[in-house]
Amino acid sequence: LPEEEKPLYGNFCEGFAWSVATASYQIEGGWRADGKGLSIWDKFAHTPLKVGNDDNGDVACDSYHKINEDVDMLRRLKVNHYRFSISWPRILPDGTTRKINEAGLNYYHHLIDALLAVNIKPQVTLYHWDLPQALQDVGGWENDTIVKRFRDYADVVFSNLGEKVKFWITINEPYNVANIGHGYGTAAPGTVIIKDFRPGTAPYIVAHNLIKAHAEAWHLYNDRYRAKQGGIVGITINSDWALPRNPYKQEDIDAARRVVEFQIGWFAHPVFNGDYNKVMKNRIRERSFAAGLPKSRLPEFTPEEVKRIKGTYDYFGFNHYTTVLAFNMDYKNLQHYDADRGVGTIHDRSWLDSGSAWLKVTPPWFRTILNFIKEEYGNPIIYITENGISERGNMNLNDIHRIHYYENYINQALKAYLLDGVDIRGYTAWTLMDNLEWATGFAEKFGLFYINRSDPSLPRIPKQSATHYATIK
Numbered sequence: 001l002p003e004e005e006k007p008l009y010g011n012f013c014e015g016f017a018w019s020v021a022t023a024s025y026q027i028e029g030g031w032r033a034d035g036k037g038l039s040i041w042d043k044f045a046h047t048p049l050k051v052g053n054d055d056n057g058d059v060a061c062d063s064y065h066k067i068n069e070d071v072d073m074l075r076r077l078k079v080n081h082y083r084f085s086i087s088w089p090r091i092l093p094d095g096t097t098r099k100i101n102e103a104g105l106n107y108y109h110h111l112i113d114a115l116l117a118v119n120i121k122p123q124v125t126l127y128h129w130d131l132p133q134a135l136q137d138v139g140g141w142e143n144d145t146i147v148k149r150f151r152d153y154a155d156v157v158f159s160n161l162g163e164k165v166k167f168w169i170t171i172n173e174p175y176n177v178a179n180i181g182h183g184y185g186t187a188a189p190g191t192v193i194i195k196d197f198r199p200g201t202a203p204y205i206v207a208h209n210l211i212k213a214h215a216e217a218w219h220l221y222n223d224r225y226r227a228k229q230g231g232i233v234g235i236t237i238n239s240d241w242a243l244p245r246n247p248y249k250q251e252d253i254d255a256a257r258r259v260v261e262f263q264i265g266w267f268a269h270p271v272f273n274g275d276y277n278k279v280m281k282n283r284i285r286e287r288s289f290a291a292g293l294p295k296s297r298l299p300e301f302t303p304e305e306v307k308r309i310k311g312t313y314d315y316f317g318f319n320h321y322t323t324v325l326a327f328n329m330d331y332k333n334l335q336h337y338d339a340d341r342g343v344g345t346i347h348d349r350s351w352l353d354s355g356s357a358w359l360k361v362t363p364p365w366f367r368t369i370l371n372f373i374k375e376e377y378g379n380p381i382i383y384i385t386e387n388g389i390s391e392r393g394n395m396n397l398n399d400i401h402r403i404h405y406y407e408n409y410i411n412q413a414l415k416a417y418l419l420d421g422v423d424i425r426g427y428t429a430w431t432l433m434d435n436l437e438w439a440t441g442f443a444e445k446f447g448l449f450y451i452n453r454s455d456p457s458l459p460r461i462p463k464q465s466a467t468h469y470a471t472i473k
């Protein structure tokens, strides 16, 4: 084996959080149960041709009615934490505090009580992409009133559940919300009509509001809840690593760096260092001016906002799956996030495949990107909040590719911790069970447990990897 692939033996720190993750829209179902409002994913998935096979989350894994079954799986995995998200419209049907849906809150109370009863600590995400449709109808994340709406929602959640929850994630993968949801449009809210297609402006406006919303939720917790509830709050940022396609070519080396600056940096630079990074500021300004625009398409934070946003973290939440090869690419005058980034990406043909076109098995650079975060953002506490692999096709319980993936990625994280001093406090597998993989539907399966969808009781069946994950810790 090459040196970087040889396993290291050892352990993570005392009290390390071993976890597994899900997200509300991907598993809950109960899309209209007990007064829940509609989310942008309900609407998107009910629009023909938006989701593979026209699948939707109406039933999903029916977790809304299967707390015991879900907790049983977690016990079998021997995890000490469980990461799940709250459906905003299940608690606030129209997105505002005008009406609080007690039945929705009770679902989360019952789930959390069932977890705590078996010593599993909840890690709760406030926003994993299912915005109340009523808020989308007034502009969603593009309207800056969302910042206050999100803070009010966080207030309801902290005040109701905060006695029992000590680990909060404000927003999952703001990159996806901004660029996939409002740029490419292949996730909700998506682009419905051509005039909505503003891939060089909408993502930046949305990101701006996401960052402010996160900061306001963090401050709210810090000022009003931390002293009595004693939890921690952070944001979860996702990024691939990027290698230069030609490692001897400076413009490819720069392109690889831009991939990370435009993905991690977009959000982490404001939250950890204050303000956007120079690479994004300069490129977007120059390209906006070159197109004759009067100002940069990247919004600016005022000095007060920079101060308010900087330092709004108790840890760095990080989701990671794969690596790309990057090369410099000139998109001419196109006003688009991709063109601002100015990068083309490919995969190395030697990398192992998964069930997802974008996901290749590239464990060594997990260690590299963890080191990048350590160096770039002042050696923060890091919780790995997602990492995992998919397959396609019929039931495959003998998922050795997943065992291989977890073994190797976790070992690279261990090297980052033991050899490089990266302050990793937790690891989370994505995902507990096969679920609605967003726009690709149920066909892409990331689960440790298989769900037999042709049986109406939706039985959860452990794959080999589930048994294996229980022994890794």
Ligand code: GBH
Pocket (backbone or CB within 6 Å): 023, 172, 173, 176, 180, 186, 238, 319, 357, 358, 386, 430, 437, 438, 446
């Ligand atoms: C995470 O996103 C999510 O947090 C989680 O909910 C999801 O189920 C999981 O990972 C697995 O995907 O089809 O070429 O447009 C990971 C980042 C970004 C990966 C969007 C898939 C689509 C690529 N995802 N990407 S493409």
